[in-house]
Amino acid sequence: MKTLNFGLPKGSLQESTIDMMKKAGYTVRVNSRSYYPTIDDDEITIRLIRPQDMSRFVEKGIIDAGLTGADWVKEAGSDVKVVVNLVYAKQQLTKVKWVLAVPEDSEIRSVQDLNNKSIATELVNVTRQYLAEKGIVADIEFSHGATEAKAPALVDAIVELTETGSSLRANKLRIIDTIMESATQLITNHQSWKDDWKRTKIENLAMLFEGAIIAREKVGLKMNVPGDSLEKVLKQLPALRKPTVSTLSEGAGYAVETMVDQSIARNIIPALIRAGAEGIIEYPLNKVIL
Known part of the structure; x- marks a missing residue:
């Protein structure tokens, strides 16, 4: 079976990276005495590597891909392929x-x-x-x-x-x-990027990782809306995309579902109630794939 050798950053980024990967759908378990964490994907093997060393091992092809900071790639002068920039750090979503x-x-x-x-x-x-x-x-x-x-x-x-x-x-x-x-970068070497199977696997990781990071600042909202209040409710929703609106049975109105920034949800919900929305549910998101 084909496998992708993946480098997980050891140290300050380790826990936030494992949390991000969990949101992306991967469960990673680390034994404090081992540099080889386990992951619930038989097509991926993981090794803990210091971010300062990551790009050199990726460049040499010792590992196929890994996560490290753009600073350490620049410091090492490594010739690697940057697949995606992932803006997350130890404490918050920031560079x-x-x-x-x-x-x-x-x-x-x-x-x-x-x-x-x-x-x-x-x-x-x-x-x-x-x-x-x-x-x-x-x-x-x-x-x-x-x-x-x-x-x-x-x-x-x-x-x-x-x-x-x-x-x-x-x-x-x-x-x-x-x-x-x-910012943290998902990097790979040029040889692994030319391998169709590995490239697809790496692109899948990039898509899911990016979706997990975007989701950390978003929440979903679901609500019921009487027919005569729909227009007023929709005006209160600064949706990432247009809200999903579906008809309730027996002409009871509409079900509306959307996604908003977590930071503004607390201000929007009272305005939605005043506009006529009912039964509002706010829920966390794992991934947002744009």
Whole structure:
């Protein structure tokens, strides 16, 4: 039987990725002592791989496809096929940023002030390229971790990944520039992409993953509407697509079903009731395939 070798990002993205895959229809189970999770699809084998290493293993064909950040693909300089960008992170549905930061009381106010200064980061190659484009010469050293704690005692500045900025603020650091934004990417190597079976399998994953992410910000609404209230109710619905309207038996009115952003459902529901809707049901979604 043919199988697709798939790389699951180990570390901060691991749990949110497993949750996303569950919404997409795949149950992944991880044993804390094993780098080989199980999945309820006999056509897929999974290996846990650090996001920093993922693109290199994909490029070499050691694994067929995997999920990692655009930042690590750029850092490694890997020649891979980006199948789809998936905007989700550890805490929320958003891109993450690599930022240049200095202590709050530092005299460094801009990138130009970094000439002949020292910078700690895990994103060495991207940082070096960024500074070169700015015409800045600085000492860039690789940071193995706890980067926020290294300024000002050990280095003048840091380049660090942030999702909300809370860790930087807690360590009294001030952002002076954003080096790059990054999102999770589903990547594959060119050889696997040329294989018709593997390409179809990867495209299926991309479709389902994207649908699961879109669904996290949407909810479904179902309601009954008397015949004389239908027009007023429909005017209250900012649907992703036109609502589904079907006739109830015995001329009792209409059944209306639609999908809306979760953030506005709480405002729409009272307006729907006032417009004449009855028996409103709000329900979560697993996947939204556009």
